[in-house]
Amino acid sequence: MIDDLKQNIETEIEILREISNNMRRLDYANLSERKLLLASIESLKSSMRLINNSIPKLLEDVSGVQKLPQQEKTTLLEKIEFKSGETIIQATVQSRDRERLLKELSISESLIRKIKKKPFIQKEKYAEFKSARGYLKLSNRIFLRTSQKMIDKGRFKSLSNQLKKANIDILFATYISMILLTTLISLIVSFFIMIFFVFFQLDLTGSIIAPFTGNYLLRFAELLWIPIIIPAIAFFAVYFYPRTEKNSLAKKIERELPFAVIHMSAVSGSGIEPSELFRIIGMSKEYPYLKKEFRKVLNQINLYGYDLVTALNNVSKTTPSSKLSELFAGLGTTITSGSEMQNFFEKRSETLLVAYRLEREKYTKMAETFMDIYISVVIAAPMILMIMLVMIFALNINTGFSITGLTLLMLSIIAIINIIFIGIMNLKQPNY
Numbered sequence: 001m002i003d004d005l006k007q008n009i010e011t012e013i014e015i016l017r018e019i020s021n022n023m024r025r026l027d028y029a030n031l032s033e034r035k036l037l038l039a040s041i042e043s044l045k046s047s048m049r050l051i052n053n054s055i056p057k058l059l060e061d062v063s064g065v066q067k068l069p070q071q072e073k074t075t076l077l078e079k080i081e082f083k084s085g086e087t088i089i090q091a092t093v094q095s096r097d098r099e100r101l102l103k104e105l106s107i108s109e110s111l112i113r114k115i116k117k118k119p120f121i122q123k124e125k126y127a128e129f130k131s132a133r134g135y136l137k138l139s140n141r142i143f144l145r146t147s148q149k150m151i152d153k154g155r156f157k158s159l160s161n162q163l164k165k166a167n168i169d170i171l172f173a174t175y176i177s178m179i180l181l182t183t184l185i186s187l188i189v190s191f192f193i194m195i196f197f198v199f200f201q202l203d204l205t206g207s208i209i210a211p212f213t214g215n216y217l218l219r220f221a222e223l224l225w226i227p228i229i230i231p232a233i234a235f236f237a238v239y240f241y242p243r244t245e246k247n248s249l250a251k252k253i254e255r256e257l258p259f260a261v262i263h264m265s266a267v268s269g270s271g272i273e274p275s276e277l278f279r280i281i282g283m284s285k286e287y288p289y290l291k292k293e294f295r296k297v298l299n300q301i302n303l304y305g306y307d308l309v310t311a312l313n314n315v316s317k318t319t320p321s322s323k324l325s326e327l328f329a330g331l332g333t334t335i336t337s338g339s340e341m342q343n344f345f346e347k348r349s350e351t352l353l354v355a356y357r358l359e360r361e362k363y364t365k366m367a368e369t370f371m372d373i374y375i376s377v378v379i380a381a382p383m384i385l386m387i388m389l390v391m392i393f394a395l396n397i398n399t400g401f402s403i404t405g406l407t408l409l410m411l412s413i414i415a416i417i418n419i420i421f422i423g424i425m426n427l428k429q430p431n432y
Contacts, residue, residue: 004079004092008051015051018332019044020325027367047104054094136170139177147176162242165320166249167292178236186234187227194226248323252289257323258352260287265345274335275301297328309335323352368424375422382414 022037022044034219054077076095150156151173160172170177198219201212212219264277275298281287293315300311310331316328327348334344389406 004077008054008091015044015048023334026222043104050100050140054092132238135181136174136178139181140174142181142395143177144173145174146180150176150392159239159242161318162246164318166242167320168242168245175242179235182238183231183235187231190227190230191243193230194220194223197226215314222428240409249289249295253293253321254323256290257321257327258288258349260290260354261345261349261352263264265342265349266347274341277341290324293321293324323355370421370425378417378421382410385410 002231019041026034026037037401052118062157077092078094078095156172156176159175163170163172163175164356170178197212198210198213198216202209218392260281264281267277267280268274283290296315296318297308297311300306300314301308304311306314312328312332312335316325319325319328330348331341331344334341360362389410
């Protein structure tokens, strides 16, 4: 009977583990899935009660003294075996509870199968850190040694921090190799462009491209700026790309931050463990950009073994958002001082919401101003230019340009102005 008692306890542990798994699934389930999960949990609880009913009978037969024949009683216990997925549930229960227990286990199994047919959320694809390929591999092959020497000399220090804050999964030395290779390719391309324009020129009076008929040496000297400017632009574009990506990522994080802090404030009121707050946000699909930063904190704790305060201080130095950095640093101080986290989150959420409203109002007023400028410059100005163009050709005024050349020039100016306006609006937009 002792073996039967042990088997019942092991079975109950398995059932408790299944209940715990279902409880965790409730955090990410929709309404219909929650109903199935709750029904499965109730069925598992009923199964545990039925197994517990047999324990008093089993304990009656557990004794260190051999009983006399007249003392033996019929225990009315039966052993059952039920296969649930890949596991086999074995237990000893009272005969009257046997059918009911099998029914409860069957109900739970059928509900779990229905739930498994409907995935709760689309599984995230975790990309493994792979070796450099393609363009990065070519960059390493040509410039890796040079890049390593430059790093050893202490160059590009600020770029390393920018790469971490931008969450770019490229090694520091590899990224510098890519900068050097890009600059080299742009130098070669700009050299061919310079050679092309030595022998050809743009002609707006007739055909767009025409042969050059002047002094080639003088022309070559005039175009020497091309192989200087284009590689410089390519170098600084790749060099400052992580900074641009970091700023873009910071805006997206700060868009989600006020609502995440409100979420954390509500959850912290239940007295939950502080690190569990980060797991909830980190596993949530509602904050696609913010959850990556919260997972950094979890990785510091689970993989590197740091305590929560140290993890918060470490991540606050590499997060792209200054507001999130302040939140982590403030939370670390709050935990160290023993203050209540709920009060901290409530005050911080109020501050973030005020900043959110002010940013929205500021962008709305700026958009109204830009709309007035756009109407004046992009809509009214081309109409005036078109009238002037008709008058010029009606009066046969010689401008030195053909009709095609002047039209293309005017359309190019309008296109450039539109591009500038779109670029400014995208830069100023708060992304909220």
